[in-house]
């Protein structure tokens with residue numbers, strides 16, 4: 001892999017900039033976006049059982065004939081597939097859809113109280129069996145990670161959470177760092193809502209980059225990995241061209257935009273109910 005990578009606590013390497021595939025939900029769109037992304041330098045492709053596109057991604061990767069060791073595939077166990085046996089069976093099905101014998105990274109999509117420890121035990125077993133190289137979580141708070149630590153044989157190496165200038169999760173990023181967990185930002189652009197910010201526009205103009213590029217660079221300079229999604233070829237390319245630097249002052253000004261504004265669900269509600277509750281999307 002020529003991509004810029006970060007070392008995970010288990011010794012594996014993960015590309016810092018990956019491609020998110022949520023809402024890439026036709027074979028044609030998958031073929032076009034993944035080819036564009038691969039040619040632009042992306043090597044990490046992020047999917048999930050919940051996106052119902054693992055089979056499209058698998059077909060595209062077969063068609064592109066990319067050697068398996070040249071790419072990094074992440075998938076996630078859906079809430080409905082949690083529990084020890086269900087997780088193992090559902091990942092065997094994911095591997096079939098993705099047409100691969102292993103995942104580079106498997107995440108628990110959301111913490112669910114009912115299956116909290118059993119699902120993690122299944123991930124440890126899948127890693128032991130060589131079906132996944134690295135195991136991690138998504139949408140876990142510091143409290144969820146502390147709870148997991150009471151029974152886990154090994155801790156997650158990645159925590160993928162919603163993170164963008166309007167929800168900078170600084171305390172969680174610091175917690176993750178202290179525990180050797182890489183934070184990976186989902187909706188790193190806030191699903192587009194951060195892109196109209198006037199201060200960000202001025203700062204981006206100053207660097208002759210787009211607001212999206214500015215935000216993605218801000219993430220990387222905080223040690224946070226990113227998985228922006230776009231179905232637009234020019235944006236896919238642009239989101240991978242991050243060869244400029246922000247000063248500490250500029251980065252600090254972006255930090256000040258935090259307003260704890262979520263575009264997605266509150267993990268605590270999903271933890272309690274076992275389901276994604278669409279309170280922010282209605």
Ligand SMILES: NC(=O)c1ccc[n+]([C@@H]2O[C@H](COP(=O)([O-])OP(=O)(O)OC[C@H]3O[C@@H](n4cnc5c(N)ncnc54)[C@H](OP(=O)(O)O)[C@@H]3O)[C@@H](O)[C@H]2O)c1
Pocket residue numbers: 019020021022023046047109138139160161185186187188189190191192195210212213227228229230231232235236238239264
């Ligand atoms: N773990 C989780 O619970 C979770 C939850 C949500 C998402 N994710 C993952 O994170 C990935 C990214 O998150 P996301 O898709 O929610 O949001 P995002 O990447 O923050 O934003 C995507 C939106 O921004 C637009 N966009 C992208 N690049 C742009 C650019 N350079 N200029 C202007 N607009 C741009 C896209 O438009 P177009 O597509 O129209 O170009 C799209 O509307 C997902 O695809 C998924 O893989 C994980």
